[in-house]
Amino acid sequence: MYRNHIKLTSGQGWDPVETLSSHESPDFNEARFEPKGFTEGAAAVLSSILQNSRYECIVRLPQAGGNRWYSEPVRLAKFFTGGVNCWKQSPWQGLYRTLLEREQGPLPTILFDLFFLHRNVTLDRIDTIINTGSLRILEDAGILSVSNGAVRSRVRCYPVGNRYFLCDTSRDQPDFVYIGWDSHLMVDIAAKYCRGRHFSRSLDLCTGSGVQGLSLAPQSDESFYVDINPRALAMVEANARLNKLTTVHAVHSDLFSNIPGCFDCITANTPYVPHPVIGAQLPIGGGDIGIEFTIRLLRELPDRLAEDGISVIYTSDPIVHGKRQLIARVTRELGHLPLRVVLIPLFTNSYPMTRPMQEHYDSLGLSGYDDCILIIERGKKYEVEHHQHDRVHYYRTKVDAWLDWRRRANPATRDRPQS
Ligand SMILES: C[S@@+](CC[C@H](N)C(=O)[O-])C[C@H]1O[C@@H](n2cnc3c(N)ncnc32)[C@H](O)[C@@H]1O
The missing domain is CATH 3.40.50.150 (Vaccinia Virus protein VP39)
Structure with missing residues (x-):
């Protein structure tokens, strides 16, 4: 169901992030996120959700995949020292998720699925992080789309230090x-x-x-x-x-x-x-x-x-x-x-x-x-x-x-x- 982009480089080449084709989730509003519609009110809601969930730690999580076992000791060392792994793949991603959840609780990994991997997340899981009022505000601002008991983000959100940055989820459009x-x-x-x-x-x-x-x-x-x-x-x-x-x-x-x-x-x-x-x-x-x-x-x-x-x-x-x-x-x-x-x-x-x-x-x-x-x-x-x-x-x-x-x-x- 998910297709992986080919990994060409870890810089400006293709990245290995999973994307879901729109025809596989017909009920979601797949219209593009419009940054002009992101109001100060919506920004305040999103910022407090990300901060309260310690979203910045998700950079430590690698994505699933890859077979470069010899990189694993370095990746693990980076994980424990707070380094950046999320642009890389690991065959043992489940292990990193478990370790992070044990240390930080489940919230960062739920938001990693939503805002970084661009996966559908069930409303039950989201419920613990985003209340109904905030969900509505983020939906109106074009950040989230809700359908059939699931939530999907229309934008990627990436943490750098103590700041958060919105960017596009896919490279399909030339002005991404x-x-x-x-x-x-x-x-x-x-x-x-x-x-x-x-x-x-x-x-x-x-x-x-x-x-x-x-x-x-x-x-x-x-x-x-x-x-x-x-x-x-x-x-x-x-x-x-x-x-x-x-x-x-x-x-x-x-x-x-x-x-x-x-x-x-x-x-x-x-x-x-x-x-x-x-x-x-x-x-x-x-x-x-x-x-x-x-x-x-x-x-x-x-x-x-x-x-x-x-x-x-x-x-x-x-x-x-x-x-x-x-x-x-x-x-x-x-x-x-x-x-x-x-x-x-x-x-x-x-x-x-x-x-x-x-x-x-x-x-x-x-x-x-x-x-x-x-x-x-x-x-x-x-x-x-x-x-x-x-x-x-x-x-x-x-x-x-x-x-x-x-x-x-x-x-x-x-x-x-x-x-
Ligand atoms: C690799 S991206 C870097 C974006 C951002 N600084 C970052 O590091 O994520 C290169 C950027 O250069 C912009 N760009 C391309 N040609 C340009 C030009 N002639 N003048 C100004 N910006 C240009 C692109 O639109 C794109 O946003």
């Missing part, structure tokens, strides 16, 4: 609003590099749900949120209401084109997946080898970064004919300027699984890419530093990618490419 593992990683890394700073004007480019900008908003006098997708801007405003943040300016713009001035913090989780047409797949397609969009952004960045400003950019580092491309291309664009560039590799992606993507990769000599973050600040001269984030995770994903590559190279074990 994205949140992925990369979004969360970037919040954590931006927090680390921006710790102790205060900004007068901050800008979150490629904002999507606003997850990075809204997380940094308390450090900013004024924050701006830019996206080319109008639905994303409405989602930023809905998320600002959910998190009771007020000084939020959501601006429709193609990168910097419609937003004047300089900023002392510029964040951007760019579209960075290799794709033949930039913007063809709006939230994630970054150009032929994945970094063309980022390079366009970097060309304008020095003129928009305030004197002691900092920029945090999530992108990819493609490998073409065996050579990493990112730093060479960044240096070609910015090498004449006094800038300090820090490269933080995060994880390695596997080779793509669809036939058109495979053909695209082969035509360019592209063998894969790392997800990575660039920190860019002004300096005395141009220099590049390399920092590490989570060395164990980075090398584990390298092993995964190598095993995938071997499986694909072997005709006996190769998956049939998807058309």
Whole structure:
């Protein structure tokens, strides 16, 4: 009944989250969630439900599936230390659920089914968390749909720290609003590099749900949120209401084109997946080898970064004919300027699984890419530093990618490419 999306990467590729086809649940209102209809009253109700149920702990739960038993010790360690597992799959998911329920009670796992896995949950189970009045308010706001004794969410809700972010449940529409593992990683890394700073004007480019900008908003006098997708801007405003943040300016713009001035913090989780047409797949397609969009952004960045400003950019580092491309291309664009560039590799992606993507990769000599973050600040001269984030995770994903590559190279074990 449930179909699993293919897992291509743990960043902007497909994620393995279960989705239920609409024809399998004909009685639910399957109309899309409209962020503009999410009122302050509904935001207050949802926020108190999530807080009272300690929803934030669901990031520790992996999803069911997968067979990478060798990853399990790391996953278990992450579970016990409060790390993020929910974007990954485990063959022993039941064990994690039991452990979490023993520690936190049943409420977080019920909401994990509803708001993260997008499953139908019976009214009996929901009854312990959401009373009839609140259910009606969330139904009117387009968050929940109730039918035949079951409840279903029309939106995904994802916790980051002590905040909650709404985004779309499926990637079926081209203007879907994205949140992925990369979004969360970037919040954590931006927090680390921006710790102790205060900004007068901050800008979150490629904002999507606003997850990075809204997380940094308390450090900013004024924050701006830019996206080319109008639905994303409405989602930023809905998320600002959910998190009771007020000084939020959501601006429709193609990168910097419609937003004047300089900023002392510029964040951007760019579209960075290799794709033949930039913007063809709006939230994630970054150009032929994945970094063309980022390079366009970097060309304008020095003129928009305030004197002691900092920029945090999530992108990819493609490998073409065996050579990493990112730093060479960044240096070609910015090498004449006094800038300090820090490269933080995060994880390695596997080779793509669809036939058109495979053909695209082969035509360019592209063998894969790392997800990575660039920190860019002004300096005395141009220099590049390399920092590490989570060395164990980075090398584990390298092993995964190598095993995938071997499986694909072997005709006996190769998956049939998807058309
Ligand atoms: C990978 S998503 C990141 C969303 C969010 N920041 C996050 O981390 O979850 C990339 C975002 O860039 C936006 N985008 C794509 N092209 C753009 C452009 N030319 N100007 C501004 N935003 C753009 C997409 O609509 C999408 O919301």
